[in-house]
Amino acid sequence: MKQDVISPGVAAAAPRDLCALEFSNRFVRELPGDPDTRNVSRAVSDACYTRVDPTPVPAPRLLGWSDTVAATLGIARPLDACGPAAEALTGNRVLPGMQPYAARYGGHQFGQWAGQLGDGRAITLGEVINAAGRSYELQLKGAGPTPYSRRADGRAVLRSSVREFMCSEAMHDLGVPTTRALSLTATGAAVVRDLFYDGNPAPEPGAVVCRVAPSFVRFGNFQLHAAQGEGALLKRLADHVIAAHFPELLQDGGTPAAIYGRWFQEICRRTALMVNDWMRVGFVHGVMNTDNMSILGLTVDYGPYGWLEGYDPQWTPNTTDASGRRYCYANQPQIAQWNLWQLANALYGLTEDKAPLEEGLVLFADTYESAWQKTLATKLGFAASSTVDAGLNAGLFSLLEATETDYTLFFRLLANVPVDDNAAALDDHALVAPLQPAFYNEGAVSTTHRKRVATWLRDYIAHTQREATPSSQRIARMNAVNPKYVLRNYLAHLAIEALAAGDASVMERTMRVLQRPYDEQPGCDDLAARRPEWARHKAGCSALSCSS
Ligand code: AMP
Ligand code: MG
Numbered sequence: 001m002k003q004d005v006i007s008p009g010v011a012a013a014a015p016r017d018l019c020a021l022e023f024s025n026r027f028v029r030e031l032p033g034d035p036d037t038r039n040v041s042r043a044v045s046d047a048c049y050t051r052v053d054p055t056p057v058p059a060p061r062l063l064g065w066s067d068t069v070a071a072t073l074g075i076a077r078p079l080d081a082c083g084p085a086a087e088a089l090t091g092n093r094v095l096p097g098m099q100p101y102a103a104r105y106g107g108h109q110f111g112q113w114a115g116q117l118g119d120g121r122a123i124t125l126g127e128v129i130n131a132a133g134r135s136y137e138l139q140l141k142g143a144g145p146t147p148y149s150r151r152a153d154g155r156a157v158l159r160s161s162v163r164e165f166m167c168s169e170a171m172h173d174l175g176v177p178t179t180r181a182l183s184l185t186a187t188g189a190a191v192v193r194d195l196f197y198d199g200n201p202a203p204e205p206g207a208v209v210c211r212v213a214p215s216f217v218r219f220g221n222f223q224l225h226a227a228q229g230e231g232a233l234l235k236r237l238a239d240h241v242i243a244a245h246f247p248e249l250l251q252d253g254g255t256p257a258a259i260y261g262r263w264f265q266e267i268c269r270r271t272a273l274m275v276n277d278w279m280r281v282g283f284v285h286g287v288m289n290t291d292n293m294s295i296l297g298l299t300v301d302y303g304p305y306g307w308l309e310g311y312d313p314q315w316t317p318n319t320t321d322a323s324g325r326r327y328c329y330a331n332q333p334q335i336a337q338w339n340l341w342q343l344a345n346a347l348y349g350l351t352e353d354k355a356p357l358e359e360g361l362v363l364f365a366d367t368y369e370s371a372w373q374k375t376l377a378t379k380l381g382f383a384a385s386s387t388v389d390a391g392l393n394a395g396l397f398s399l400l401e402a403t404e405t406d407y408t409l410f411f412r413l414l415a416n417v418p419v420d421d422n423a424a425a426l427d428d429h430a431l432v433a434p435l436q437p438a439f440y441n442e443g444a445v446s447t448t449h450r451k452r453v454a455t456w457l458r459d460y461i462a463h464t465q466r467e468a469t470p471s472s473q474r475i476a477r478m479n480a481v482n483p484k485y486v487l488r489n490y491l492a493h494l495a496i497e498a499l500a501a502g503d504a505s506v507m508e509r510t511m512r513v514l515q516r517p518y519d520e521q522p523g524c525d526d527l528a529a530r531r532p533e534w535a536r537h538k539a540g541c542s543a544l545s546c547s548s
Contacts, residue, residue, distance in 0.1 A: 013131045015076035018085040023097035023126035030240050042147050049101040054091020054123050055144025059188025062086045069182045089185045090208045091143035098126040102146035106224030107291025117291045118148025142208040155191040159496045161207035164302040170487040170514040176277040178299040179213035219343040220291035226346035261356025268360040270297025272367035275336045280375045282308035282407045284329045286318035290339045304544035306489050308407040309531045311400035319545045337364050378481045379411050381474040395456050403449045406530045409438035411482035415475045419464040428454035483517040484528050490535035
């Protein structure tokens, strides 16, 4: 199930020192850059990127490292936390062959066209080709200002960097298409942020994450070219992205317009599958602006994201979104389609035909719908091809909403509910008992609610018995799609607090356990526990601002 956006390198080659990497930089070689290289905030036109070097920081120190991303790139874990690798990973040392740049893009933010945005605090160092011949972009987030920084500082704070570092890796291990993170590095410089947007800015430790993906191109890169009437650039960027990242589309031949149409449809298909995975694991991105939508269908830009705890379709982790709830859990599929529609408008300049674009949007809906039906069936333990009874489905989600019930725990524990012939004889208490830890207020579950849950369970058991799947197969099927461990908001918060106090062990243990999110891991149940009460209203544990 895990999608190998990044796959292990060919094992034969011995891991190299990060500083010995060779860079290919196809994006920079094939596409036009900004002739103006002044690093001041400004509008840029007729370019796909601006060359800009990271701004050095006082004291680079490696805090986190992903061995799996490093293995993909064929590089060894640095021995010295403050050595040359840490310097390269904060941007203090630009290695030979790197051609750092900030990409130029625009986007719709909260439904409104925002014009030029661009990499305001991300700087791509270069592209590396691994032993398997695959190309990866290495990008620093928080490495200093660029011409796209507007009035902001180009920096990132430790807390948001830890969240991005941990979540990129956790999402990958959950089998969700995502950009990755190689490293987390402290800068030794303070960054001032107004965490609560209440006029009380305070210094916080700064950090840099080194993100890795085949490409960080977003819907917004195409949108800006289209909006600025840069038709030739729009075509060059599309041709580059197709040749570099969708080469299979060129094999089937056809007119350029037909290829652009098939390409858009493939983006729609991938985006639908990505959002289906988000919905399956209870991930809420929080800021699905079109500049945060990857052209490769990867989850990108981990900011004010969160994980559903008590099931609430209207829940959004982003405080900026609290009033409109545009980016709440339940809206994600429809927002993804709206974003694709904006991309389609930009790509119309290439196809000059609405039909293939409209087909793409329909394909999105069909792909999502059938993926979600399969997801739902397997989450409940039925064969992927089963159609889940509409009443069973609707009944379930209204029950989860009626009494605060943990989304992750409910589905995981449902596998423990007995479905054999004896189950029918159990009273309400006994039947519901395996699900008890999923209720946020276990002691206060009313008799009426328990009865409703038991009634639903009897219906569910009847459906399960009709399918007659052997019990062990049913449980294995459920446990393969219903994670036990997800990066609950409070777990990230605990890791951040410990790290800020100089202790990396909490982050490291959490990440190690989250590498096998579907496995039972003895001694690690604390990381599978529902959110503790202290975290209910705590900033960083329940809601997050974009201020990071
Ligand atoms: P985001 O909501 O993180 O996707 O950011 C939206 C836009 O604001 C992008 O163009 C970012 O590069 C830019 N941005 C966000 N934070 C900063 C910052 N601290 N400094 C410069 N630009 C930023
Ligand atoms: Mg962004």
